[in-house]
Amino acid sequence: xxxxxxxxxxxxxxxxxxxxxxxxxxxxxxxxxxxxxxxxxxxxxxxxxxxxxxxxxxxxxxxxxxxxxxxxxxxxxxxxxxxxxxxxxxxxxxxxxxxxxxxxxxxxxxxxxxxxxxxxxxxxxxxxxxxxxxxxxxxxxxxxxxxxxxxxxxxxxxxxxxxxxxxxxxxxxxxxxxxxxxxxxxxxxxxxxxxxxxxxxxxxxxxxxxxxxxxxxxxxxxxxxxxxxxxxxxxxxxxxxxxxxxxxxxxxxxxxxxxxxxxxxxxxxxxxxxxxxxxxxxxxxxxxxxxxxxxxxxxxxxxxxxxxxxxxxxxxxxxxxxxxxxxxxxxxxxxxxxxxxxxxxxxxxxxxxxxxxxxxxxxxxxxxxxxxxxxxxxxxxxxxxxxxxxxxxxxxxxxxxxxxxxxxxxxxxxxxxxxxxxxxxxxxxxxxxxxxxxxxxxxxxxxxxxxxxxxxxxxxxxxxxxxxxxxxxxxxxxxxxxxxxxxxxxxxxxxxxxxxxxxx
Numbered sequence: 129x130x131x132x133x134x135x136x137x138x139x140x141x142x143x144x145x146x147x148x149x150x151x152x153x154x155x156x157x158x159x160x161x162x163x164x165x166x167x168x169x170x171x172x173x174x175x176x177x178x179x180x181x182x183x184x185x186x187x188x189x190x191x192x193x194x195x196x197x198x199x200x201x202x203x204x205x206x207x208x209x210x211x212x213x214x215x216x217x218x219x220x221x222x223x224x225x226x227x228x229x230x231x232x233x234x235x236x237x238x239x240x241x242x243x244x245x246x247x248x249x250x251x252x253x254x255x256x257x258x259x260x261x262x263x264x265x266x267x268x269x270x271x272x273x274x275x276x277x278x279x280x281x282x283x284x285x286x287x288x289x290x291x292x293x294x295x296x297x298x299x300x301x302x303x304x305x306x307x308x309x310x311x312x313x314x315x316x317x318x319x320x321x322x323x324x325x326x327x328x329x330x331x332x333x334x335x336x337x338x339x340x341x342x343x344x345x346x347x348x349x350x351x352x353x354x355x356x357x358x359x360x361x362x363x364x365x366x367x368x369x370x371x372x373x374x375x376x377x378x379x380x381x382x383x384x385x386x387x388x389x390x391x392x393x394x395x396x397x398x399x400x401x402x403x404x405x406x407x408x409x410x411x412x413x414x415x416x417x418x419x420x421x422x423x424x425x426x427x428x429x430x431x432x433x434x435x436x437x438x439x440x441x442x443x444x445x446x447x448x449x450x451x452x453x454x455x456x457x458x459x460x461x462x463x464x465x466x467x468x469x470x471x472x473x474x475x476x477x478x479x480x481x482x483x484x485x486x487x488x489x490x491x492x493x494x495x496x497x498x499x500x501x502x503x504x505x506x507x508x509x510x511x512x513x514x515x516x517x518x519x520x521x522x523x524x525x526x527x528x529x530x531x532x533x534x535x536x537x538x539x540x541x542x543x544x545x546x547x548x549x550x551x552x553x554x555x556x557x558x559x560x561x562x563x564x565x566x567x568x569x570x571x572x573x574x575x576x577x578x579x580x581x582x583x584x585x586x587x588x589x590x591x592x593x594x595x596x597x598x599x600x601x602x603x604x605x606x607x608x609x610x611x612x613x614x615x616x617x618x619x620x621x622x623x624x625x626x627x628x629x630x631x632x
Contacts, residue, residue, distance in 0.1 A: 138169045138313055140176070140337055141320040143183040144330025150176055155310045155339070160226035160456035161447035161495040169313045172338035177345035180334050184276045184303035185351050187331025192273050192301045196250045203299050205326035207243045210236070213322065217315060221286050222448040224312045226455040226496070229448050231410050239291035241579025242597060249299035252602035262630075265614045271606040273301030274353035274377070278346045280307045280367065282359045283458050284413045284518075286315035289596075292579070293356040296601035298332065302353075305334040307346060311458055313337050347371050354605065357381065358415070358596065361516070361542065361588050368591030379594030379604060383516040384415045384544025384585060387525075388573070389533045389559065390423045390432065391550035399549045400435045406547075406573035407522040408443060408500055411454045415589075416545045416567070416574050419516070420506070420523045422533045429526045433481055433504055440482045440500050445489045445520075456496040457519050463496045466519035470501050473512040473521075478503040484520065508536060516542065530555055538564045544585035545575050566590065 138157070139146040149170020157167040172180075191199070210217070214236055221232040255269040279293035286309070294304045308316035316335050323333045336342055346352055347370045354377040357367040361382030371378035388406070390399050406418040421436075423429035446452035457463050470485055484490055484499030498520050506513050506523040513523060527533045537546055547569030548559045556570045566585035569575030577583050582598035584590045594604040616622075 135165050136167045138167050138317060138337065140170065140172060140180070141317060141333070141335040142180045143187070143334075144324060146317070146320075149337070155337075157224060157311065157313060158459065158496075159223055160458055161497075163460065163494045163496065166223065167314065169310050169337045171310065172336050172342040174341055174345045177336055177338070177342050178349065180305060180336055181276055181345075181349055181351050183331045184305055184334055187329055188273075188275055188303040191303060191329055191332050194301075196253050196299075196301070199299055199301060200247050200249055202327045203243060203247050203249070203295065206323055206328070207240065207247065209322040209326055210240060210243065210319070213318075217287060217318065220315045220318055221312075222455075224314050225283065225286055226458065227410055227448060228452055228455055231454075232448075235285055235288045238576070238579070239285075239288035242288075242292040242295045242601075245579050245598070245601070246295035246299035249296065249602065252296075252599060253300060253606070255608075261612070263614065265612050267610065267612045269608050269610045271300070271602075271608055274605060274607055275302065276305065276351050277302045277354040277356070277605060278305045278307065278352050279356040280343060280346070280359070281309055281316070282415075283309040283311040284410065284415070285358075286312040287319065289358050290316055290319075292583075292596050292601075293358070294333075297354075297356075297605045298328070300602055300605050302605055303332045303334075305336055305346065305352070307336050307338060307342055310337055310339060343367075344370070347376070348374050350374070353377060355380070356594070356596070356604075364591050365588075377592075377594070377604065379584070379590070379592040379596070381415070381584060381596060382544075382589050382591070383542055384417075384589050385420065385514075385516055385540050385542040386416060386418050386545040387420045387422050387533070387537050387547075388418045389527075389530070389537075389546070389548040389550075390421065390428060391530065391548065391552060391555055392425050392428045393551050394428075394549040395551075396428070396432050396435055400432065400439055402549070402573035403436070403522075404439055404443070408440075408454055408520050411457050411498065412520045412522070413457060413518050414574075416576050418522070418547070418573065420513070420525055422525050422527050422536070424527055424530055424533060426526065426528075429504075429524065433524065436502060437481050440502050443500050445497050445499055447495065454520065457498055458496065460496055462519060463498055466498060466517060466521060469512055469517050469519075470503075470521055473503055473506070473510060476510045476512070477505065477507070478510060478512060478523070479505045481524070508539070514540075530558065534559065534562050538562075541588040542585070543587040544589040545569070547572055547575050 364380035364382035
């Protein structure tokens with residue numbers, strides 16, 4: 129293991145400059161494929177965050193007053209730079225998160241959708257105008273940026289989620305502070321250079337690295353007008369409650385227990401491939417990963433298990449340089465917790481179809497690898513069913529009817545995504561109508577909307593009213609001012625009236 133004193137010391141990015149941390153506190157950044165420490169990242173103190181917020185406040189007025197078309201031009205420049213430097217970004221994502229090159233490339237592509245949408249900020253900033261609403265009064269609305277806003281991003285998408293959280297915020301005229309995950313800070317720091325090269329003024333884009341101390345300052349500081357968060361449900365709930373207490377606009381997206389319902393008429397070969405890619409991709413470290421397969425009918429389940437057993441056992445696990453299907457989980461602690469979850473599920477009565485615990489790749493003392501595990505006969509009440517497991521352990525819950533599947537899914541507290549595989553349009557319509565989940569797929573393995581549609585779950589998967597993708601991003605990061613105006617002439621009636629204004 130590399131000694132932390134020998135590794136690269138990272139920085140913050142404040143007021144257009146890479147800024148050395150002052151707190152004296154650091155966190156280790158690992159290469160999950162080797163287990164080695166590759167950098168140390170400073171953990172900002174409350175005072176450092178306060179200073180960064182002041183710099184952002186000072187930069188905001190000039191950016192707000194710049195024409196929306198000029199702001200869109202900067203976004204376009206940034207998009208072009210992301211494309212030009214894609215190979216470097218892929219390398220950083222793979223090194224610090226353990227993703228495969230294919231997965232990292234897909235992440236960048238989806239992240240660019242958010243940048244593309246932000247280039248349409250001139251459209252989203254349009255107001256409304258009404259002539260002579262009454263008494264020769266014209267009424268109009270105008271949209272304005274909020275000021276300083278903050279985004280707190282997770283480790284599992286080092287670039288897609290930060291781009292989704294911040295691109296529109298910048299485009300509509302805000303000053304943005306990103307608190308990147310301390311596990312994957314290098315990608316966020318790299319795109320700081322691209323923002324600067326794109327022509328973004330100093331202070332409009334800030335990256336603060338830190339832990340709960342930095343987060344709490346963002347949540348409590350009165351200058352920060354809005355908070356966007358993506359992470360686990362317990363932390364999302366904390367972010368929401370604390371931000372609301374301090375009067376902030378907030379959207380906090382949490383975890384998911386995403387189900388794939390399989391009807392007897394579905395093509396089971398297609399289903400198996402879809403489930404494996406959606407369930408095990410990125411070592412299952414996606415909030416939209418399919419965690420539970422729900423075959424309808426025992427015959428459907430038995431046939432599907434046989435197909436899956438052979439396919440799952442052939443998955444290749446390894447570093448991004450090895451041509452693997454998926455890589456390591458993010459940390460040693462995550463790996464240990466996942467292994468404990470498998471042990472407990474077996475004790476609770478789940479049947480192991482594929483056991484990833486004792487394979488050579490899992491026993492590797494270097495990287496944080498886990499071979500794939502598939503559990504059958506999982507039932508509600510088991511911990512593996514009720515709680516999100518962020519690792520390559522997937523479940524099969526057998527149900528007898530579509531109605532039973534819908535009932536079980538609707539009883540779950542997490543409601544991020546769900547999908548059904550069927551060739552029966554009536555079954556698909558019943559499912560999409562009755563299911564109480566935020567993002568729904570029909571024969572789509574991961575029902576993540578494209579960047580110009582809104583993204584968010586229901587119930588314990590989302591706190592607040594905002595969205596991560598789509599036009600709601602522009603609404604979340606702007607405030608609407610409505611003006612009623614009339615120009616008086618000397619002949620207009622100026623008599624006193626105490627009646628409530630109305631159009632007579």
